[in-house]
Amino acid sequence: MGETRKIALTVNGTRHEADVEVRLTLADFLRHTLGLTGTHLGCEHGVCGACTILLDGLTARSCLTLAVQADSCSITTVEGLAPGPDKLNPLQEAFRDNHGLQCGFCTPGMLITLTEFLRDNPNPTEQEVRIAISGNLCRCTGYQGIVAAALDAAKRLQGVTSA
Amino acid sequence: MKPPPFSYHDPRSISDAIALLGRLENAKLLAGGQSLMPMLNMRFVLPDHIIDLNRVEGLAFIREGNGALEIGAMTRQRELEFSDLVRNRCPLMREAILQVGHRQTRNRGTLGGSLCHLDPSAELVSVAAALDATVTVQGPNGTRDVAIDAFPVAYMTPAIEPNEIVTMVRFPLWPQPHGHGFVEFARRHGDFAIVSAAALLIEDGAGKITRASVTLGGMGAAPVRASAVEQALIGNRPDDKLLREICETCRKFEAVDDVHAPAAYRQQLATVMSRRALERARARLPSMATAH
Numbered sequence: 511m512g513e514t515r516k517i518a519l520t521v522n523g524t525r526h527e528a529d530v531e532v533r534l535t536l537a538d539f540l541r542h543t544l545g546l547t548g549t550h551l552g553c554e555h556g557v558c559g560a561c562t563i564l565l566d567g568l569t570a571r572s573c574l575t576l577a578v579q580a581d582s583c584s585i586t587t588v589e590g591l592a593p594g595p596d597k598l599n600p601l602q603e604a605f606r607d608n609h610g611l612q613c614g615f616c617t618p619g620m621l622i623t624l625t626e627f628l629r630d631n632p633n634p635t636e637q638e639v640r641i642a643i644s645g646n647l648c649r650c651t652g653y654q655g656i657v658a659a660a661l662d663a664a665k666r667l668q669g670v671t672s673a
Numbered sequence: 674m675k676p677p678p679f680s681y682h683d684p685r686s687i688s689d690a691i692a693l694l695g696r697l698e699n700a701k702l703l704a705g706g707q708s709l710m711p712m713l714n715m716r717f718v719l720p721d722h723i724i725d726l727n728r729v730e731g732l733a734f735i736r737e738g739n740g741a742l743e744i745g746a747m748t749r750q751r752e753l754e755f756s757d758l759v760r761n762r763c764p765l766m767r768e769a770i771l772q773v774g775h776r777q778t779r780n781r782g783t784l785g786g787s788l789c790h791l792d793p794s795a796e797l798v799s800v801a802a803a804l805d806a807t808v809t810v811q812g813p814n815g816t817r818d819v820a821i822d823a824f825p826v827a828y829m830t831p832a833i834e835p836n837e838i839v840t841m842v843r844f845p846l847w848p849q850p851h852g853h854g855f856v857e858f859a860r861r862h863g864d865f866a867i868v869s870a871a872a873l874l875i876e877d878g879a880g881k882i883t884r885a886s887v888t889l890g891g892m893g894a895a896p897v898r899a900s901a902v903e904q905a906l907i908g909n910r911p912d913d914k915l916l917r918e919i920c921e922t923c924r925k926f927e928a929v930d931d932v933h934a935p936a937a938y939r940q941q942l943a944t945v946m947s948r949r950a951l952e953r954a955r956a957r958l959p960s961m962a963t964a965h
Contacts, residue, residue, distance in 0.1 A: 512678035532681035532723075535714075554674035555711035562777050568751070569777040574710035578681055579727060623777065644862040645775025 517581040521546065522590030530577045537561045539577035540587060548588040548618050552647070559646035562619040563587050569626045588618035591625065600666040601625060601659075610659030612651040619646045624660050634664060676713040683725040687811060687840060690729055695813055695836045697722040702838065704747060704786030707778045732785070732840060737762060742844045746785025750797075754779060762846055765803060765853040765871060769796040772855070775863045785839045791829045793929070794866045794891030796857070798825075802896040803871040803888040804844045812837035825895035847884075851875045852961075854953025857890070858942050866891050867934050870946035872954040874911065880960040882906040887951065889943050892928045899923055899947060911955045920948040 511531055518527045521544060528543055537554075540546045540563070552558035554573045561572040564586035591599050598606065601624055611617045620643060627634070627642040634642070639660045640653070648656060682697075684690040694700055700722035703709055712718045726732065732747035735756050742763050744753070753759050754770045773779060773787070773796045787797040788808065798821075801808075806821045810833055819832050826832045833839060847853075852874040857866035869890035877883050885906040887899040905919040921944050928939035955961060 513680050515681065533676040533678055533713075535676070535710075538675070554714050556707060556778065559775075559777060565780075568780040570781050571707075571777055573714065574706050574781070576676075576681070576706075576710075576725075578683075579706075579725065626776065641862055642776065645777050 515578050515581075517578055519580050519582060520584045522586060528577075532576065532578050534577045535573050536563070536565075536575040536577050536580050536585075537572035539580075540572060540585070543577075546587050546589050550615055550618050552615065557647070558616070559619040559623065560616050562622045562646065564622060564626065567626075569623055586622070586625075588621055591621060601628065601663040604659040604663035604666055605656070608659035608662050609655040610651065611655075616646055616648040616651075620648070620656055624663065628660070628664055628667060632664060632668060634661070636661060674714050676710075677716055677719050679720050680722045681725065682722060683728045685728055685730060687729060687731060687838065690724055690726060690838055691811060691813055691836065693722075693724050694838065697724070700724055702726055702789075704789070705749065705782040706786075707774065707782040708786065708790040708792070726838075735759065737846070739843070740846055742766075742846060744784055744842050744844065746783065746788075746839045746841060748784050750774070750779035750782045750784065750787070751776075753784065763804070763844055765855055765873060766797075766800050766844065768853065769800045769855040769871065772796055772857055772859075772863070772866070772869075778863075784842060788824070788842065789831050789833065789839055791825055791831050791895070792865060793828070793894050794857075794869060796855070796866070796869060796890065799869055799871050799888050799890035799896040800855070801842060801844065802890075802898060803873060803886050804847070805886075806845070807843045808839055809841040809843065810834075810837045811840045816840065818843075822898075828894040847873055847875065850959045851884075852954035852957040854950040854955075854957070856946055856949045856953060858946060868892065868939050868942035868946050870943070870950035872947070872950035874906070874951070874954045874958060876958050876960060880910050880958075881908055882911055883908075887947055889923060889926065889947060892926050892939055892943060894929075897926060899926075902947060902951075906951075911951060916948050916951050916955075920944050920951065923947045 513532045514529045550560040552560040556571045556574045563572045701720040703725045732745045734745040801821045808819045854872045857869035859866045871888040873886040875884040885903040887902045890896045902919045923943035924940045928936040930936040
């Protein structure tokens with residue numbers, strides 16, 4: 511094992527401390543050290559978007575971030591989105607209802623990307639959704655259902671906030 | 674697809690970072706990580722030391738001074754995107770930044786990282802060329818300024834010594850009102866452009882051009898200024914016929930032949946992209962705003 515360093519960070523509201531190898535990516539830290547395998551790794555060079563997480567509230571590719579760089583940061587992964595073990599959040603429900611996933615490999619990155627996007631842009635156009643997910647590759651569902659899910663989620667979230 | 678072993682350093686000050694650069698052999702600076710991290714994962718680079726600039730104080734700022742926008746090297750591309758100062762004073766940069774990667778990469782990617790990585794079609798390098806930017810570099814003996822046209826010395830190689838760090842970029846402001854346009858041709862949104870074009874125009878009261886800047890990115894190792902096009906615009910009305918005629922001369926620029934596109938295709942794109950950028954800049958001139 512190479513050089514290591516002690517880090518402390520919050521993941522989905524839970525505080526973790528660990529000794530990590532300095533070359534360990536945040537993606538591998540989440541998956542292997544913490545066992546949070548919801549964050550997927552497709553390309554490992556920042557193209558596919560499957561490993562997208564929220565780093566202090568902003569999306570980032572966890573394959574392009576070192577675990578040591580997340581020291582003292584707050585991370586949200588796909589496991590942190592649902593309100594409870596048997597519940598989905600409105601975005602996840604919209605994905606289920608609009609056939610927004612098939613194999614599910616790209617889904618964690620899509621959900622995290624759209625979580626940030628719909629927070630910043632609650633009433634988007636279809637074109638804006640397509641640009642928002644342009645950094646997330648899907649190779650089986652096709653983007654149609656994902657775009658429909660995002661637009662449906664925007665409606666649901668606005669309903670939630672206005673209710 | 675995992676980074677090779679290295680020692681990790683995260684200095685808190687510019688002087689500490691420069692001291693580390695001077696002391697350590699085979700060290701690489703890590704800025705936003707959107708280019709270096711893929712290169713590490715693919716083991717295109719094998720540094721013994723990584724000097725992470727993310728915790729260095731004083732490298733992230735956007736301010737107006739001396740007739741220019743002065744932007745710190747570690748300013749995130751996201752900050753450029755959402756800055757009112759950039760939107761109001763340097764709209765060309767705002768238009769270009771929306772075509773740099775994706776939200777996820779702009780959240781991390783930095784201005785200085787993009788300039789130092791020096792990808793031949795990087796949008797921010799083209800913006801710097803279009804505005805005649807100056808890059809401030811700091812080393813053990815103080816700071817020095819490098820004009821953007823002297824900054825690229827070879828393919829993906831900036832004019833920075835091994836013990837120097839880019840600290841700031843100064844983008845001279847164009848007086849308002851001016852027209853601006855940044856367009857690019859990429860196969861997918863957010864990809865590096867095959868060819869991009871940036872245009873800036875100022876007109877007099879009679880609608881004749883008094884100042885012009887036209888830049889092509891992606892043709893070779895560094896962006897090129899289409900100075901013949903710029904000169905042909907001065908003193909003339911930028912009507913469709915003139916733009917079509919002068920942009921055709923962009924076909925004469927040398928262009929690289931690679932897996933993405935043959936040289937002739939890039940040269941064809943150069944004529945089209947330069948015209949579209951100029952059309953867009955023209956549409957934003959005050960005379961056009963009143964005409965429609």
